Amino acid sequence: MTKLRGIVVRNTGSLYEVKTDEGQLVPCRVKGNFRLRGIRSTNPVAVGDRVVLTDSGGDVAYIVEIEERRNYIIRKASNLSKQSHILAANLDLAVLMVTLVRPETTTTFIDRFLASAEAYRVPVVLAFNKMDDLSAEERAETEALIALYQNIGYHCYLLSAAEGRGVDALLAEMQGKVTLLAGHSGVGKSTLLNLLVPGANVRTAEISAVHGSGMHTTTFSELFELPGGGSVIDIPGIKGFGTFDMEAEEVSHYFREFFETSAECRFSNCTHTQEPGCAVLEAIERGEIALSRYESYISMLGDKEEGKYRSAF
Ligand SMILES: Nc1nc2c(ncn2[C@@H]2O[C@H](COP(=O)(O)OP(=O)(O)O)[C@@H](O)[C@H]2O)c(=O)[nH]1
Ligand SMILES: [Mg+2]
Numbered sequence: 001m002t003k004l005r006g007i008v009v010r011n012t013g014s015l016y017e018v019k020t021d022e023g024q025l026v027p028c029r030v031k032g033n034f035r036l037r038g039i040r041s042t043n044p045v046a047v048g049d050r051v052v053l054t055d056s057g058g059d060v061a062y063i064v065e066i067e068e069r070r071n072y073i074i075r076k077a078s079n080l081s082k083q084s085h086i087l088a089a090n091l092d093l094a095v096l097m098v099t100l101v102r103p104e105t106t107t108t109f110i111d112r113f114l115a116s117a118e119a120y121r122v123p124v125v126l127a128f129n130k131m132d133d134l135s136a137e138e139r140a141e142t143e144a145l146i147a148l149y150q151n152i153g154y155h156c157y158l159l160s161a162a163e164g165r166g167v168d169a170l171l172a173e174m175q176g177k178v179t180l181l182a183g184h185s186g187v188g189k190s191t192l193l194n195l196l197v198p199g200a201n202v203r204t205a206e207i208s209a210v211h212g213s214g215m216h217t218t219t220f221s222e223l224f225e226l227p228g229g230g231s232v233i234d235i236p237g238i239k240g241f242g243t244f245d246m247e248a249e250e251v252s253h254y255f256r257e258f259f260e261t262s263a264e265c266r267f268s269n270c271t272h273t274q275e276p277g278c279a280v281l282e283a284i285e286r287g288e289i290a291l292s293r294y295e296s297y298i299s300m301l302g303d304k305e306e307g308k309y310r311s312a313f
C-alpha cells in the first residue's frame with residue numbers, strides 16, 4: 001500500500017478527486033471520521049484540502065488524513081441546520097461575484113460573505129458582473145454600491161464576463177493565487193471561468209425568466225488551474241449565507257469600518273445597538289457608515305440570539 005500526498009481538486013458528493021504531488025489524478029473516498037473542532041460538517045474534506053491518501057491499487061484510494069488547513073470558508077448548510085458546509089480550504093483569495101439584478105444579490109448576502117471571509121482570514125474582493133446588462137438606473141445603483149465598498153477598502157472589479165470586459169484586471173489579482181469563486185447561481189461564475197481557463201468547458205445556464213435566478217448547473221466543487229499560475233475553485237451557487245461559529249461580540253470586528261470606528265465608542269464592549277456614546281451609531285447618523293451595512297450587522301447578530309439585538313434605526 002502506497003501513501004501519497006496531494007490536493008483535493010474535485011468533490012462530487014462522497015467521491016473526491018485528488019491531484020497528487022506527482023501530478024496524477026486519483027479518485028478517492030474518505031476513510032475515518034474527520035471533524036472540524038467538533039462541528040458536524042456535511043463535507044469532511046473540501047476542495048483545496050491537502051490530504052494524505054493510501055492507494056492499494058484498487059478502483060479508488062482512501063483519504064486518511066487532512067493536513068492542517070491554513071484557512072477555509074464555512075457556512076451553515078441551511079438556515080436552521082446545525083450542520084456546516086466547508087466551501088473550500090487553503091485560500092489566498094475569495095472573489096464574490098455579484099449582480100444587483102438578474103439575479104438579485106442583496107447587500108445582506110454580500111456583507112455576510114465579506115464578514116465571514118474576514119473571520120476566516122481570507123482576503124476578499126468583489127466582482128460586479130453583467131455591467132453590460134443594466135438600465136441607466138440600475139447602473140447608477142450599482143455604481144453607488146461599488147463606491148460604498150471601495151470606501152470601506154474592498155477592491156471592486158466591474159465585469160462583463162459575457163463580453164470579456166474587465167476580466168484582465170481581475171485575472172491580475174488572481175494570478176498565482178488559489179482563489180474561491182463564489183456567488184449566487186446565475187451571476188456568471190461559469191462564464192468567467194471559461195474565459196480564465198481555456199478548455200474548462202464548464203456549463204453555463206440560462207437565467208430562469210420566471211425567477212430571475214440561475215438553474216444550478218454546477219452541482220459539485222472543482223479546482224481549475226489557471227494558465228500562468230494559480231487556480232480557481234468553482235463551487236455550486238450559494239443561496240444564503242448562514243454564519244457559523246461566531247460570537248456576537250466578535251461580529252463587529254468583521255465589519256471593517258465598524259471596527260475602526262468602535263475605538264471611539266464610550267464602552268469597550270459596545271454592541272452598537274443602544275449604548276450611549278456609541279461612535280458607530282453616530283457615524284451612521286452622519287452618513288459615514290452605510291445603513292445597509294448596519295442592517296446586515298444586526299441580521300448577523302440575530303443569527304446568534306433571536307430578537308435580543310434590535311436596530312437602533
Ligand atoms: N448579459 C450578460 N449575461 C451574462 C454575463 N455573464 C454571464 N451571463 C449569462 O448569465 C447566465 C448564467 O451564467 P453562468 O456563468 O452559468 O452563471 P453561474 O451560475 O454563476 O455559473 C448565462 O446565460 C450567461 O450567458 C454578462 O456579463 N452579461
Ligand atoms: Mg455555474
Ligand SMILES: [Zn+2]
Binds near residue numbers: 275278279281
Ligand atoms: Zn458602539
